[in-house]
Amino acid sequence: MMSETVRVRFAPSPTGMLHLGGARTALFNWAFARKHGGVFILRIEDTDLTRSTEESVGVILESLKWLGLFWDEGPEVGGPYGPYFQSQRLHLYREYAEKLKSTGFAYECYCTPEELKMRKEATIAQGRSWRYDRKCLHLSERERRAFREEGRKPVLRFRVPEGVTTFVDMLRGEVTFDNEELDDFVILKSDGMPTYNFACVVDDALMRITHVIRGDDHISNTPRQVLLYKALGFPCPQFAHVPMILGKDKTRLSKRHGSPSVTYYRDMGYLPEAMVNYLARLSWATGEEEKEIFTREEIIERFSLEQVTKHAAVFDLDKLNWMNSVYLRAADPLRLRDILVDILKRHGVIRDEECTAEFLEYCTKVILLMRERIRYVAQILEDAAYFFTEHYEYDPQAVETVLCEDGVPEVLQVSFELLRNLEAFDAATIEMAIREEAGRRGMKAARFIHPLRVAVSGKKVGPGLFELLEVLGKERVLARVARTLEFLKER
Numbered sequence: 001m002m003s004e005t006v007r008v009r010f011a012p013s014p015t016g017m018l019h020l021g022g023a024r025t026a027l028f029n030w031a032f033a034r035k036h037g038g039v040f041i042l043r044i045e046d047t048d049l050t051r052s053t054e055e056s057v058g059v060i061l062e063s064l065k066w067l068g069l070f071w072d073e074g075p076e077v078g079g080p081y082g083p084y085f086q087s088q089r090l091h092l093y094r095e096y097a098e099k100l101k102s103t104g105f106a107y108e109c110y111c112t113p114e115e116l117k118m119r120k121e122a123t124i125a126q127g128r129s130w131r132y133d134r135k136c137l138h139l140s141e142r143e144r145r146a147f148r149e150e151g152r153k154p155v156l157r158f159r160v161p162e163g164v165t166t167f168v169d170m171l172r173g174e175v176t177f178d179n180e181e182l183d184d185f186v187i188l189k190s191d192g193m194p195t196y197n198f199a200c201v202v203d204d205a206l207m208r209i210t211h212v213i214r215g216d217d218h219i220s221n222t223p224r225q226v227l228l229y230k231a232l233g234f235p236c237p238q239f240a241h242v243p244m245i246l247g248k249d250k251t252r253l254s255k256r257h258g259s260p261s262v263t264y265y266r267d268m269g270y271l272p273e274a275m276v277n278y279l280a281r282l283s284w285a286t287g288e289e290e291k292e293i294f295t296r297e298e299i300i301e302r303f304s305l306e307q308v309t310k311h312a313a314v315f316d317l318d319k320l321n322w323m324n325s326v327y328l329r330a331a332d333p334l335r336l337r338d339i340l341v342d343i344l345k346r347h348g349v350i351r352d353e354e355c356t357a358e359f360l361e362y363c364t365k366v367i368l369l370m371r372e373r374i375r376y377v378a379q380i381l382e383d384a385a386y387f388f389t390e391h392y393e394y395d396p397q398a399v400e401t402v403l404c405e406d407g408v409p410e411v412l413q414v415s416f417e418l419l420r421n422l423e424a425f426d427a428a429t430i431e432m433a434i435r436e437e438a439g440r441r442g443m444k445a446a447r448f449i450h451p452l453r454v455a456v457s458g459k460k461v462g463p464g465l466f467e468l469l470e471v472l473g474k475e476r477v478l479a480r481v482a483r484t485l486e487f488l489k490e491r
């Protein structure tokens with residue numbers, strides 16, 4: 001049992017989209033906080049002024065909200081340990097840097113990047129490995145003043161003690177680094193900005209973070225951070241480094257593996273609960289390996305860091321697609337309709353003013369017809385754009401193997417008359433009429449069904465024809481059959 005209140009944080013750098021890896025880290029933090037009745041904090045690590053953008057902050061917040069990973073303290077909601085943007089906390093980093101300087105844990109270094117580069121190259125040329133040679137460790141005040149008069153601006157370096165640094169990782173157990181491997185790393189840059197390791201420790205300490213859950217690409221930073229906690233006299237939080245998400249080829253997830261960004265999946269019509277379920281399952285061994293579908297509540301209830309696997313997770317789009325299709329089937333059709341309408345607008349298929357009640361109803365029918373056949377909502381636009389345009393093309397293969405069969409113009413002509421005379425235009429009525437007509441002519445119903453499908457959709461495959469005709473509606477269907485007859489005449 002944890003006695004003190006669990007406080008965890010997700011600390012993205014706003015230099016781009018929220019990627020799946022970041023989303024999964026946020027999810028684990030969120031689930032851990034919710035499970036233990038703790039606090040989930042969002043902190044924006046925007047000290048890299050050249051790469052951080054407000055736009056990216058917006059996208060990250062939006063992505064987290066879309067996933068339903070709401071934070072208890074942070075941007076927009078505030079909290080007792082703010083501000084939650086590192087760029088607004090610079091005075092704190094300076095204050096603690098001063099403290100380290102006055103206690104002898106940090107020292108000014110006036111070496112220029114060029115000088116460092118030269119010395120590094122010379123060391124490596126001698127076959128030795130380079131770490132900062134502490135040239136500035138014992139500068140006198142006079143030497144420092146001379147450098148400043150030259151116009152040099154110092155960085156502040158942390159003086160790494162001798163020995164080893166050990167911490168316990170909740171996933172891997174004890175991890176030990178030889179301090180030899182840790183340079184006297186920079187904590188304040190020459191422009192006064194803190195480095196990641198330093199700002200992170202000051203903030204995690206001042207924000208009373210109890211558990212640092214982050215990607216295992218940070219594991220080599222952790223000993224530096226542990227040294228900083230000790231030097232500053234702060235208690236050390238617990239650490240859990242969760243594995244990276246890799247592409248199928250075991251390289252870091254990137255564009256080549258499909259898009260890595262959360263907003264991409266939102267825009268394609270994936271459901272946030274499916275994304276959350278997929279990301280949660282990605283490197284969390286639940287102990288019930290056959291169970292794949294977990295509600296948000298189940299994730300919270302069962303989540304435990306000890307069950308997070310240590311090896312990298314492999315992103316599998318097919319599995320995500322499968323999972324999303326499960327959620328699509330269970331979702332409220334009106335919600336799916338809204339997602340579809342949004343996609344249609346974004347792709348310029350329809351304009352706001354065209355979204356009449358009638359059109360919305362049509363979209364609901366399209367969704368109900370298609371949702372068993374799609375893996376994400378935008379697939380309707382990819383596979384079945386004919387629902388929304390009269391300018392669909394006939395698949396050349398369908399023309400050749402279906403429309404150009406003997407007797408097709410006659411079948412289409414007969415169908416046109418038949419359908420025009422129907423009073424009710426529901427699937428059952430249409431089906432009965434067509435089967436009867438085919439029977440009367442001693443033909444199989446398929447001889448009607450295949451050409452009609454190509455006529456109204458341009459394709460050989462799709463949803464059940466009678467349902468399709470019902471959804472398209474009489475007017476569209478008749479116009480499309482007439483158009484196909486014209487097309488055949490012209491050939």
Ligand code: GLU
Pocket residue numbers: 010011012013045200213214215218
């Ligand atoms: N800003 C860091 C990142 O985006 C945070 C790492 C951490 O959680 O300590 O990777």
